Amino acid sequence: MKRTGLLIILVLISAVINAQDFRQILRSVDELASYVESDFAAEYTIVHDRPGIGRETTVSAVFRRDADRKYVIILMEPEEKRGQGYLKQGPTLWFYDPTSRRFNSTSSRDRFQNSNARNSDFTESTLAEDYDVLSVEQVKLGRFDCRLLELQANNDEVTYPYMKIWVDEANLIRKSEDYSLSRELMRTTAIPEYQFINGKAVPKALLIVDALAGGRVNGRFVNERTQITISKVSFDPLANSVFSKTFLENVGR
Amino acid sequence: MYSMRRISQILFIALLALAGHQLWAQTEYLDEAALDAVFDEPSQDDAESVVEEEQALVDIVRGSRVTLGGDFSFNLGYTAGWTQVPWLVSTDTGDGSIGGFRHGALTDTRSALNLDFRIAPIFRVFLTFKFDFPTFRSEVSEFFADYTLMDSVFFRVGRHNLTWGISRFYPHTNLTARLPDAFPVTPADYTDELNDADSYAFRMTVPVGAGGVEFVGFTRNGFMADPSTPKAEDIGWGGNFNVAVPYLDFTIGTFYQSLMDWRSYVSAGTTLFDRLEFFSEGLTSYDLDAGDIRWGVNAGYLLGFWNNRFQFSGEYYYTTEDRDLRVKGVEYPLIEGHNIASGLAFYTSDRQFNAYTQVQYNVDENTGLVIPALTFDGIPYVTITAATPVIFGDENGSYWVNNPSENLDRALSFVIMAYLKAGF
Numbered sequence: 001m002k003r004t005g006l007l008i009i010l011v012l013i014s015a016v017i018n019a020q021d022f023r024q025i026l027r028s029v030d031e032l033a034s035y036v037e038s039d040f041a042a043e044y045t046i047v048h049d050r051p052g053i054g055r056e057t058t059v060s061a062v063f064r065r066d067a068d069r070k071y072v073i074i075l076m077e078p079e080e081k082r083g084q085g086y087l088k089q090g091p092t093l094w095f096y097d098p099t100s101r102r103f104n105s106t107s108s109r110d111r112f113q114n115s116n117a118r119n120s121d122f123t124e125s126t127l128a129e130d131y132d133v134l135s136v137e138q139v140k141l142g143r144f145d146c147r148l149l150e151l152q153a154n155n156d157e158v159t160y161p162y163m164k165i166w167v168d169e170a171n172l173i174r175k176s177e178d179y180s181l182s183r184e185l186m187r188t189t190a191i192p193e194y195q196f197i198n199g200k201a202v203p204k205a206l207l208i209v210d211a212l213a214g215g216r217v218n219g220r221f222v223n224e225r226t227q228i229t230i231s232k233v234s235f236d237p238l239a240n241s242v243f244s245k246t247f248l249e250n251v252g253r
Numbered sequence: 254m255y256s257m258r259r260i261s262q263i264l265f266i267a268l269l270a271l272a273g274h275q276l277w278a279q280t281e282y283l284d285e286a287a288l289d290a291v292f293d294e295p296s297q298d299d300a301e302s303v304v305e306e307e308q309a310l311v312d313i314v315r316g317s318r319v320t321l322g323g324d325f326s327f328n329l330g331y332t333a334g335w336t337q338v339p340w341l342v343s344t345d346t347g348d349g350s351i352g353g354f355r356h357g358a359l360t361d362t363r364s365a366l367n368l369d370f371r372i373a374p375i376f377r378v379f380l381t382f383k384f385d386f387p388t389f390r391s392e393v394s395e396f397f398a399d400y401t402l403m404d405s406v407f408f409r410v411g412r413h414n415l416t417w418g419i420s421r422f423y424p425h426t427n428l429t430a431r432l433p434d435a436f437p438v439t440p441a442d443y444t445d446e447l448n449d450a451d452s453y454a455f456r457m458t459v460p461v462g463a464g465g466v467e468f469v470g471f472t473r474n475g476f477m478a479d480p481s482t483p484k485a486e487d488i489g490w491g492g493n494f495n496v497a498v499p500y501l502d503f504t505i506g507t508f509y510q511s512l513m514d515w516r517s518y519v520s521a522g523t524t525l526f527d528r529l530e531f532f533s534e535g536l537t538s539y540d541l542d543a544g545d546i547r548w549g550v551n552a553g554y555l556l557g558f559w560n561n562r563f564q565f566s567g568e569y570y571y572t573t574e575d576r577d578l579r580v581k582g583v584e585y586p587l588i589e590g591h592n593i594a595s596g597l598a599f600y601t602s603d604r605q606f607n608a609y610t611q612v613q614y615n616v617d618e619n620t621g622l623v624i625p626a627l628t629f630d631g632i633p634y635v636t637i638t639a640a641t642p643v644i645f646g647d648e649n650g651s652y653w654v655n656n657p658s659e660n661l662d663r664a665l666s667f668v669i670m671a672y673l674k675a676g677f
Contacts, residue, residue: 041310045279061314074314079322080676089463090499101416105524110560142292192291207282229279232310239404244460246407251314
């Protein structure tokens, strides 16, 4: 009996240590994907491929202040959407339409400009805060040795209740799968390339494949895809007024 | 020795190659058959992808350049009843006959040119020039300058519109949009004073957090006895203070111009459960001559599902004001007493087909208006809209009375319109 009790205690201790290790992996991932010590600015080129319909390109300027959980996105292309913008502050996300000159609140979970990206994709990473690790295994992903982590959300504020993430040896996310509450695959994201600026890692390109949306081409179902290319990265300090409604009105019309 | 021509050819080819590479890079992974294949490709070592920081993007967004933009639309349709397409204001009948029952063609052609002169990140001038056929009316509809002082104080001066308030159904808190009773009301007529009521404003904004403080000096053509020499009393003054924090968007504001009542408002909005936008507003209107105070309150919501493909909206509005709200080219009937409005919109996943319905009803007068409408957006550059406005309730009610006189006995109208439109 004593041995069995000791075994159970050892298993429990091991589970707790493992849980701590797993959470540490998520913290490391968050640290690399968030820029708390400085502001962040970059140009995002988003090409949305809708099978049978064509490709749409959206170019936007993204400004982040992760320390305050704020971001601003200004649409620069296409021309008819130039000046539209988003301002996120904590859980609230406003959308500005320069035609009506009005601000609407919108949802972080919604698609960004009807592409396969979500508004929540532009914010800092909070995996360690929002998810618990269900399992970890060592896998090979192309040329990368990765740990595959299965995650479950611990709150209902997140966009996806379940996720799988592939984390390489440098603690960079290389791939993620997002699942619904019924564990249906919603979309897959691949990050094949990162760029390093001032020692900080920023994805160079992301490929998002929508598991549900798509169209028939030559009788075959083809999934919608979106490639996001990130360029013109800067970590220079931004003026406080950038994260204001006035700024959106000023760069719009 | 290379000739200049040879050098320019090489430069051209180099630029072409650079642009081609950039385009290829932006779609590099879209053509991969299997997603995991993107990890198989031999790639340069990520550690070598060290890049220099770029010029501040804020300056690129606001940077020096001149942008020419514009749009064109050709509208053609048929009406039996209304001479305007709901939600598309100022659609003229083409023959100058406005109001009244008619059946026949609706047509007009419009174009606009926008010039955005970004002289420096802190200074730009924006101009919009519009031309309309068959009225042959042309106008500079916007002409303003923006100036930013130390990224802290923002100025906008010139001919432009201001939009205050939250409500779409009853925008009574849009104080600078309001006009005195003296203005004639024939919204679709391009020749009347209402449509000449262009606004001019000096606006100074100081951001405070996401919100800020705004001061305005504001006037209109109709406010000035002689627009070429405006007097101090022609100008209205006001401002508002917006506090935008998580879960609360709160604004308090006031505006006074000598031809109108002194109005003040307060509005608050919040987003609940990441889906439900809820708002409420209150307004007081003080007639300084009569010493009379009137007021209005409203509360409403907007609820979106399925990536906002389904949208429900509703609003309650009570007012003791007996005046209409007239914005340039548009009139919103603000009927005294209890008002209810509701909207329902549905978009297909490809956003090509939209169906929507709007209902407005005044309880005190038992009068209402319902407008079901369909829009098809599936043909490049073409939108087709059909709507059937129906007036219901008491025949002495405001919605019946506001119906054009020749249309008094007809509760139902029909209008269909095709728009050929493009922007650049």
